[in-house]
Amino acid sequence: MENRKTVIPFYRKPKGAGVFKSILILAILIATPASAGPILPLIQAAGTWLTATFGATVGAAIAQFGISFVVSGLIAAVSSKKMGGQQQLIRELLQPTSLPVQRFVYGKFRAPGTPAPVRVIDDILYGCFILNSRESAGPFTVYFDKREVEYTGNPYDFSGTGGVASNEPFVDHCNFWIGKGDQVSPPALILSEASEYFESTDGWRGLTVLWVRLDVGGNSKRQERWPATPPEVMVDGEWSLVRDPRTPLADPSYSSNQALCVLDALRDNPIRQYEDENLWLELFEWSADVAESDFPVKGGGNIKRFSINGILAFSENAELETLIEPMLNAGASRLIRVGGRLGMVPATYSAPVMTITDVFTDTAMNFEKSPPASTLVTEVTAKYTSPERMYETASTPVYVIPGAQAEDGGKRRLAQYDLDFISDHRQAQYVAAIFGRRARMKRSWSGTLPASAFDLVACSPVELDFPAPYHRQNGEYEVLSIHPGLDPIGKRGFAMRNVAELRENSEAIYAWNPATDEQDIAFEAFDPNIGGVKLPGDITTVSDASTVLISGDLSVARILFTFAPSLSKSVTAYEWQFKESGGLWQTGGSIDKESLNGSGDIFAFLAAVKIGTAYEIRVRAVGTNGASEWVYSDPVTVSAGSYLAPAPTPISAVGGSGDIAVTFKTPNDNDFRAFETWGANSDDIGLASLIFGPIYAAPNTSFTQVESGLTGGQIRFYFARSFDRNGQASPFSASISATAS
Template identity: 25%
Template sequence: MPSAEIVRRVEQIARHSCTSLYTPPVCHDPIFTPLFTSLFTSIGFSAGAASFAASVATAITTTALTIGLQMLMAPKPPKPEALKAPLAQPIPYRIWAVGRTRLAGAYMLWESKGHRLFAVQAIAGHRIKSFNRYWLHDDEVTINGSGFVASPGGGRYANNSVKIQSRLGLPTETPYADAVAEFSSEGLWTNDHRGDGQASVCLFAGATRQKDQNKRFPYGVPQLSVEIDGALCWDFRDPAQDPANPATWLWTRNSALICAWHLCFNEFGFGLDYQKALLPVIDLWKEEADICDEDVPLAGGGTEKRYQCNGTDTTENGPKAGLNAILATCDGHLVSRGDGARILTVGKFRESRCATLTDGDIVGHNVQYGQLFEDEINRLIPKFTYPATDYSTSDTDYFEDTAAQLTAGRVLADEAEYQWVHQWRQARRLGKRDWLRLREKARGSIDVRLSGINSVYARWVRLETPRRLPSLNGKLVENRRSILALSKAAGFTMDIVGHPENIDAWTPATDEGAQPPVPSAPNAAGIPTPVINLVQAKPKNGTVYIRVVIIDPENASLTPHVRYRVKDIDGLGTHGAWVEQAFPDADPSVGYINLNTNVVPSDQLLEVQVAFTTARGAYSDWSITEEVVSTADPTPPVALSSFTLTGSAPRLGNAAFSFAVGNDTHVKTVQLYRVPTGNIFDPDTATAVGAPIAVTSSNSYAYTDGDTSRTNMLANPGFDTDTVWGKGTGWTISGGKAHHAAGTSAGVSQALSFTAGIVYRSAYTISARTGGSFRAQLLSSPNVQGTIRSANGTWLDKLTAIASSTAYNLLATSDGVGDLDDTVLFAETVSCAPQGVWDYYAVPVNGSGIRGPSSGPAVVTII
């Protein structure tokens, strides 16, 4: 017998599901509500169960911790400054890295033999994309094709005294031959020391004569650190990438994609099953990834991506430390749903991510409308990792309330940590969001009934509470954390803070602030390294040039040089050659120098660097690398004038269309796409039909998808006469239809010739059905069977002939009553468009690959 507690709880849920206390959106929500029941199934309703007690304290939502006591107590990834020196531990923790970052890893081998030192360093416990830059101590160095370090000057690391090699961490790696040659006889380092799946570097350093040793190695034993592009991640927006095949994944800085990787695919992450955690809500994840990739305008011109993530952590910390760092890069809010799905919402308000709570949904609250003095913050300082200062912690201009400082009598400052943010403008955007939340007076917690299930999954909640919380009635609050709280006579406890109405407002000219200062970092020749403020692609008359803005070094004797190269010339990651241009006549203006290059290759991803030269031609170090897409035409084309389906049914393996291009000089091609009918159209995931069609302004075009040579093999396919078809018992042909009456299972058939192994496409229409079922067959030994159909409609099948196939048959069961018509049968070819019901769309594209508005859908049934 069920316990009284179980009966009481079930009755309570039943009351909630049928009274006005139940929040209306719950009744109609197709995603959240039904799946939440799995949570109760898994934990049970036994009040004495240990699993139930544990789940009561389980948090449903997680938000980024960047400020305050919770942030101080939370585990955090190592500081960027700590990553520049290799770890020397007997058993070091494993390391993982995402985005672009600098680190030194941990020693796997540190041994000398004769006058040579050998060091192998584990960089990351997974495959990475690339090694980009190398440092010996704080000297950035370059290596030649053999791996030897080119001396930066002053005799340092000269005469091929240092050699650096690297491994990306492939599933089966290659051992370092030089180390094997030196230490294999002792068994210290052999061909078995491959480091499979472990990205690593190997350094060999040779001592020199005592009098030259300090000149060659002025800082002592060389310590190697590297800049890498870290983990490859599954981009669920790209149909070419397979979640089950990491070889198809690509490197990314997108915060949402990295979050998904850490949850499901990172060996050192949460280890969730992506089929449960991501796939049920994959459209929501795609939306967040697209928002992270949105272009945000910059004060000086150009754009940068809204949210990017770059960082490193070790297994000394649990996966929550890395998750918090990732969420901090995008002002993220992560929900753990009852069925195992995870829902991410990044920092951009949308009404679609809102829920509503009413008076009837709330059983208690604890809301404050102000802050205690000891909790007040009147200055917020965003901190981030700055590549321009060799990957060290830096801060941006702060946000402050001077009036509050006067009232308090002092500055009450706190820091917001965005450690895995490398763009100072992004840190400012995130800092502003946190600052506006800090200024909100309403904050606290509310206890929510089970009827308010939807609200715990939503990031933003609109309160309709004229009786319970009249001061917040009609207001929007943010759900900062929700936990199960069934033991408190409520479904959940939700921590809330008022939602600033202007949290998404961003005016680059005033909100960006100033670029953080970069201390002068002269090279061995005493020449400072340039600091880039902005890189922007500028179209001009169908071509494109690069605008580079650098900070004025306040030294008129220095001449800036810009160089660029195509990042990937062959799709395999091969860099193009550097192209360099000097600017001897560049003049400073208001603290900056503006450099406009000659024409560069259009519509390519370019890497850009800047250096200074002296009057004698000596070079500074090259600046950090900035990337820019050289878009020649940023203007999207206008929509097509028309897009229509042509021809008539039945469409045997093809669909024909016509479209017209308006008076638009930007349009260069039109791409057709198809998706299963009723599906949401996304050109990044839809199937592209054929190659882009070259077009010109104010012209019309025709296009056919598929094979136009197919013909119907059946004679009298519409049953226009009572001929050709062989009729089984119960079949009659009249009035342009074949009719079957109940009594005997039999078919109507035509004898035909078939080729074994060939696929034949079949179609027929059922109407006036009152019972039983029908199916298409190839009469063979045994018969080749189509799918059983027991409803009116047009039905499609594929039948693969065998050697004994002799006839096409439409079989009715003994109780089958109905009419058949419009029969089709033909042999499929590789050129045929796929069988099914499809929505076709047409998208105009300009010369730089920028899409215009789509036209469609044109709905087509292809047999």
């Protein structure tokens, strides 16, 4: 879009200048921060530069004169179909290997143990499992084959018996010790019993490890206790000890702060460590503030906005920036490089720090309003690591971006993002929404900006405010890249030019209302028991007209209960019991495993129950290997459905000496079986009490009853109701009254 004759305040090359030749300052000044020294005073004080650059006061910095661009994290990679992420990594780390993978465990996570030396002497297994390739915070909880090991003693004391298992099936068969990285040798007990396999120098100092002494035990419970040899070891706890640039003199401490964990990976990784002089620490401090800010959730209260919980595994053949990409995605953050220094920009909105009205027009301006439709998503979901599902991969509910589908002509486009370092579905839902909205930012612009844009770097928020006919390009953007350069002007000097690429930006990208945007997730309880009979499914109960047994003139109210069969192949039948709520359990009987309904569920009826009474039912599976635990139903109140017979009709009430004779006529209905008469001193059924009945009678018949023992002048109001063949009561009739004399 070039128009050199249009009268608008765009920069143009001065007359007499030679052929334009851009000299990128990167080639001259990118080497070290010191090289920018002579230029800084010509720009502005370093203490205010970050404010002018990002619109946030994040401390002082040294402006680096060179190319600035987004390194990673602009838009999260859409999930691939292949298996991967934390779930796959955990499986790999559980396998024994001659050269254990170096890994950093961040946040609160359940880390797998990689078998290092594992040896068996008679019926005792001795071994060490590597958990983290450096020191860790703790405390920790140990799991064998997904079952928690409860213990007595001190697992951090290598001089004694360590943690001694106290729960079944491990009691009397397990000792374990946890080295948080400060251990110097194996546990003394292991050295004394297995000195031919372990030496005092085998301490794995500097690494977090789990040492075990496992007794195979007798044959009766061996398979239940140790279904695999060695067992699958998982250790849950708080891992990452990281430095915080906001408190540079403090020792490393535990944190799951996303920005601090990313900074830690850059500083302390075993591949290529970044020195602080090559990092823009002020941006990491800003990102840490955003990450630890309160994030309101639907259930009330707050969580931290961006946390990291997961394992970073290192590979010599992988680029560090690629390895930490999933950590950046956990907070929808971006890495930027500015003149050789690496910084991190958090996922938060900043208002434009500069309004651009002038550009050079002797180079092309490119404006794209609508990218390919395939890049525009209308709804998003995310894969995250779920603690509630034993740290396996789970998916968030689909979040529909408001108005997106209508804006795109009604076509749905779903994007799924890999967020393996997130372990809270609420954070995952929010981050996925950010990525989806970013992907919908349709407008992009590129061109050459004047010297006033020198302060801008990648991710700086700006506003374009061009006059007509370029006003359609106006709006909020953020910088994707900017290349400062010098343009020679005759023999007198240089004009600064900034070749920039911009992308649309909006405050709406980061908007989130937990009450309407956050979606609930149902979690299933996990049963880690091994070897026993598995539970049947949850019990569903129904008691209404559909469950009534009718035989001729006889009706019996019942409770139908159903449940999914146990998954154990050894099950032969199901035992069940019942009780009135608050009462004692009574034997219900046995249900054959083949008693299946059309949905494949086991079913049975509880009969001989009282309408209006609440009952509870419990069921367990019985097989050749014993019985499962009981599964309990919620209380269910017996009902035969809606009443079938209407209320009696009031006929008369006649006062006598100390009594009243009241007459009701039963309904002319074949479903009628009996009626009751209630009385009160006022016209309020809520204050009435039963005085006659139930009286079993024929339909369409008048009955007179006399209430005696009344005082002269006492007014009484009477109500009646019917009972049908199912025992269901009708509503009460209208009242009728009289006064005793």
